[in-house]
């Protein structure tokens with residue numbers, strides 16, 4: 594079953610005390626990431642987050658540690674019931690008139706299963722923003738529908754010190770988010786403000802350098818989606834919206850993208866341009882993949898022994914300031930053959946395109962053997 598990107602079946606919950614596995618192995622190079630715990634998508638995944646330069650920047654590992662600390666002691670039966678109830682709520686009518694995350698068990702269930710994945714998806718989208726605007730640093734950040742704070746963790750990992758405000762209508766989510774943030778060791782996160790707010794016509798958003806909206810549009814009515822996207826377009830210098838990497842998630846992203854452009858923003862990523870998306874509606878959907886380490890609980894619950902899973906997501910990043918979108922972006926996992934690499938691209942000039950990079954292309958061929966789904970193309974070759 595899957596709800597709002599929450600792909601777990603009822604009754605599949607193991608002992609919660611065992612949550613909090615090894616977390617991420619640090620990526621040592623911004624250019625390569627193929628192992629467990631390393632984001633596959635985005636131009637410099639792993640680079641800023643695990644930098645030895647600043648040990649206070651939050652990482653996936655510190656997020657897991659914070660989650661493990663909070664979950665220790667929650668009775669397994671209570672946790673099982675919370676997940677079952679949460680799944681049932683999402684199976685029912687959504688959007689709802691009241692928060693689905695009603696109490697601590699609900700938000701613990703959400704944070705334990707989904708937060709590492711939504712964190713990785715947002716982190717990949719932020720990577721693409723940094724790639725397009727490397728000299729830009731947000732001083733203020735608003736995370737709308739921020740829940741337990743996954744996007745805020747990703748923002749605090751990408752830039753040191755933005756003043757973050759998390760808005761959500763679910764008080765238990767805000768409370769858990771606040772606790773996790775305090776356990777993060779990151780000054781930016783620790784000082785974040787957690788405020789109750791309902792998305793809708795009455796939502797007032799203060800101006801902010803960066804606004805994130807992560808895995809929220811799916812939970813809104815069409816009217817509320819429109820109001821929210823217009824509000825974030827008016828409030829943010831940069832707007833990052835992330836949704837599950839499904840056909841309907843992509844459709845919501847495209848709808849948001851159109852509104853952001855109509856409001857005067859330009860697309861910084863993943864698209865190489867702000868013109869119409871070249872994908873024929875219904876024929877395909879633009880999405881990417883981020884690698885998420887599985888805790889021991891995840892492995893128990895979902896079966897199998899894989900130490901990671903891949904979170905599929907769609908996203909758009911738009912800015913009011915000048916940014917430099919990639920000339921083209923890799924839209925599928927590259928196919929490496931003997932002596933050649935096949936790339937599927939979204940390009941600025943030709944829309945969707947396929948290219949074959951062979952040994953004859955020298956440096957570019959060597960680079961192609963290392964690129965990942967979601968990366969810009971061509972790479973900067975010194």
Ligand SMILES: C[S@@+](CC[C@H](N)C(=O)[O-])C[C@H]1O[C@@H](n2cnc3c(N)ncnc32)[C@H](O)[C@@H]1O
Nearest residue numbers: 711738739740743761762763791792807808812
């Ligand atoms: C799927 S969760 C995503 C949480 C977080 N952004 C993340 O990426 O993990 C959706 C969040 O949107 C919030 N939400 C849904 N509808 C809302 C509304 N009308 N007003 C405020 N928050 C809302 C929920 O309470 C929940 O925290």
